[in-house]
Amino acid sequence: TDIENDSNLIHIIHVTAEMAPIAKVGGLGDVVTGLARACLSRGHAVDIMLPFYECIQKQQINDLALITAYVTFYDGNWVPTKAYRGVVSGVPVIFIEPSNEFFKGQYVYGGSYNELEAYLFFSRACLEWMQVTGVQPDIIHVHEWQTGALPLLYWDMYQNLSLKKPRVVFTIHNMEHYGECRKDQLSKCGLDGSIYASVDKILLNRALLLLTSLIGIALNSQGYILCHTNNFPRKAIDDRTIGHNPERLSLLKGGVVYSNAVVTVSPTYLKETLCSGWLASTLLRNREKYFGILNGIDTVIWDPATDVFLPAKFHARKPEGKKICKYYVQRGLGLVLEGTLAGDPVPYITHNVPLIVCITRLVAQKGLHLITQAIKHTAELGGQMIVLGTASDARVQREFEDLANSVIYLRMIERVLPANGIKGLAVGKKKIIVSYLQVANDTKIFSTGAEEKVDNLLIVHNQGSSTRILLMYSEELSHMLYAAADMVLIPSIYEPCGLAQMIGMRYGAVPVVRKTGGLADTVFDMDDSTNHEIANGFVFEGIDEGSLNCALDRAFRHYREKPDEWNSMVQKVMEIDNSWNNTASKYIEIYNSIRVRW
Numbered sequence: 001t002d003i004e005n006d007s008n009l010i011h012i013i014h015v016t017a018e019m020a021p022i023a024k025v026g027g028l029g030d031v032v033t034g035l036a037r038a039c040l041s042r043g044h045a046v047d048i049m050l051p052f053y054e055c056i057q058k059q060q061i062n063d064l065a066l067i068t069a070y071v072t073f074y075d076g077n078w079v080p081t082k083a084y085r086g087v088v089s090g091v092p093v094i095f096i097e098p099s100n101e102f103f104k105g106q107y108v109y110g111g112s113y114n115e116l117e118a119y120l121f122f123s124r125a126c127l128e129w130m131q132v133t134g135v136q137p138d139i140i141h142v143h144e145w146q147t148g149a150l151p152l153l154y155w156d157m158y159q160n161l162s163l164k165k166p167r168v169v170f171t172i173h174n175m176e177h178y179g180e181c182r183k184d185q186l187s188k189c190g191l192d193g194s195i196y197a198s199v200d201k202i203l204l205n206r207a208l209l210l211l212t213s214l215i216g217i218a219l220n221s222q223g224y225i226l227c228h229t230n231n232f233p234r235k236a237i238d239d240r241t242i243g244h245n246p247e248r249l250s251l252l253k254g255g256v257v258y259s260n261a262v263v264t265v266s267p268t269y270l271k272e273t274l275c276s277g278w279l280a281s282t283l284l285r286n287r288e289k290y291f292g293i294l295n296g297i298d299t300v301i302w303d304p305a306t307d308v309f310l311p312a313k314f315h316a317r318k319p320e321g322k323k324i325c326k327y328y329v330q331r332g333l334g335l336v337l338e339g340t341l342a343g344d345p346v347p348y349i350t351h352n353v354p355l356i357v358c359i360t361r362l363v364a365q366k367g368l369h370l371i372t373q374a375i376k377h378t379a380e381l382g383g384q385m386i387v388l389g390t391a392s393d394a395r396v397q398r399e400f401e402d403l404a405n406s407v408i409y410l411r412m413i414e415r416v417l418p419a420n421g422i423k424g425l426a427v428g429k430k431k432i433i434v435s436y437l438q439v440a441n442d443t444k445i446f447s448t449g450a451e452e453k454v455d456n457l458l459i460v461h462n463q464g465s466s467t468r469i470l471l472m473y474s475e476e477l478s479h480m481l482y483a484a485a486d487m488v489l490i491p492s493i494y495e496p497c498g499l500a501q502m503i504g505m506r507y508g509a510v511p512v513v514r515k516t517g518g519l520a521d522t523v524f525d526m527d528d529s530t531n532h533e534i535a536n537g538f539v540f541e542g543i544d545e546g547s548l549n550c551a552l553d554r555a556f557r558h559y560r561e562k563p564d565e566w567n568s569m570v571q572k573v574m575e576i577d578n579s580w581n582n583t584a585s586k587y588i589e590i591y592n593s594i595r596v597r598w
């Protein structure tokens with residue numbers, strides 16, 4: 001990496017709710033750590049400020065030490081608060097630990113305290129720490145709604161105190177979460193919530209904008225109030241004209257209006273959010289400071305050539321280890337079938353069976369019905385699929401548990417049929433599914449309705465030979481699965497950036513994705529002749545099952561019919577550079593364009 005010359009070196013403090021690996025829930029944690037490390041390696045100074053969640057294991061932090069004991073304002077009181085310093089994955093981190101109940105509990109999110117109020121507290125506590133210690137970075141980089149109030153607090157409060165130097169960058173990783181806030185909640189962190197819910201604030205902010213740009217410290221935001229209509233957030237509305245609902249302020253919108261630069265995590269998601277969605281009108285009004293920068297992956301953490309979680313290492317020019325990883329995972333999960341089944345001339349060796357993985361939070365955004373359809377269709381195609389995911393919604397959790405325990409269709413249809421011409425059926429616990437079934441060396445043919453007769457032939461998903469549904473969070477397993485996979489599936493309904501396709505590619509898994517957001521910016525269809533140079537996967541557009549099936553059919557056909565081409569594609573995707581090398585410099589350009597040179 002190119003280290004910048006001294007005069008260009010800047011100090012960035014990230015203020016964030018997540019950081020990988022100690023407090024990671026999704027991509028946000030990866031992005032903060034990856035970007036911080038990329039900037040550090042270029043010679044910049046970077047700190048991350050993070051709540052000291054009770055669930056963070058202290059042994060994962062190096063050189064942990066208390067650095068500041070101070071008080072910060074919250075809800076009419078000054079709350080004793082401690083700041084600790086430590087190092088995580090080579091990045092200096094400042095942990096904020098309040099003496100109240102905030103951030104206690106087993107998990108990063110979902111504690112028994114009020115989450116919104118906890119992050120309002122945290123946003124102010126970080127600025128208060130800078131004020132108390134006199135640390136003034138060039139850039140305060142905030143992320144998501146959780147820290148969306150920080151830019152407001154900065155410009156409307158701490159600029160009038162002693163913080164003058166920092167400028168604020170706000171990255172939106174996912175617009176679905178808008179940080180809905182009542183004005184009395186906003187008031188708890190010391191701002192006058194009612195001001196932000198009034199029309200006057202528009203005029204005030206416009207005047208401020210004019211003034212600040214005249215004296216050269218551009219606030220660079222068009223001032224609009226934070227409130228939303230009763231329709232919020234479902235309809236895209238022009239919030240200048242329709243009646244406001246002062247009880248539904250949005251911290252995300254506040255962050256957009258009050259930051260010097262706003263970034264979202266891919267060029268396509270930027271376009272999508274300008275065209276539709278609840279924040280479109282606000283983003284359009286702030287278009288000149290709104291940028292789309294693709295996330296990168298941390299290629300040190302995600303490196304199949306050195307990955308400690310893998311049973312065999314590999315890389316693009318030495319790919320053999322990948323086969324071992326696949327066999328290891330198949331063995332470990334009981335997906336190996338070897339030898340010849342009677343009556344069938346073709347030996348059945350599972351390493352030739354295409355293995356597709358899907359590693360994801362199980363939420364609507366990720367295309368749940370397409371994931372379940374892929375499980376079904378992969379089995380129909382005689383492939384194997386492994387899902388690694390967690391569901392925060394109990395209903396989704398149950399649905400996938402049921403699926404894990406339900407009947408599978410059968411294995412290897414295309415092999416059974418030409419050899420034996422057998423038709424059969426498999427029966428679900430509740431419903432009857434017509435399909436084809438071969439059982440050991442005997443073929444049984446049943447008609448629909450004969451449910452009891454076939455009961456003993458049930459093949460349960462998690463015991464059969466085609467599907468594993470693993471409802472858990474496991475960093476270690478995720479590394480092994482990416483390494484084992486021939487393909488990685490990301491059928492998202494929308495996807496701001498998506499990391500799984502980039503990680504998958506680095507580990508030689510060819511992506512099968514829906515064309516949306518960052519997926520559209522990183523995966524280009526093999527069968528589209530205009531993509532010749534950049535083609536690296538399989539892409540579908542519709543959100544219907546047919547569109548997904550068609551992409552899977554094409555991927556499986558390529559895998560089976562053109563093994564040499566497939567192998568070169570595996571090599572090609574492993575060589576694609578989706579690291580922060582490319583994209584960190586775009587962030588640094590933005591930092592430089594807004595920072596104040598003293």
Ligand code: ADP
Nearest residue numbers: 026027360361388389472473474478498499500
């Ligand atoms: P999002 O941020 O919406 O969750 P991304 O694709 O940006 O989606 O990032 C998801 C990250 O979380 C990836 O690193 C993925 O491997 C990881 N991940 C998701 N679910 C699990 C899981 N159950 N176990 C391990 N890692 C997971």
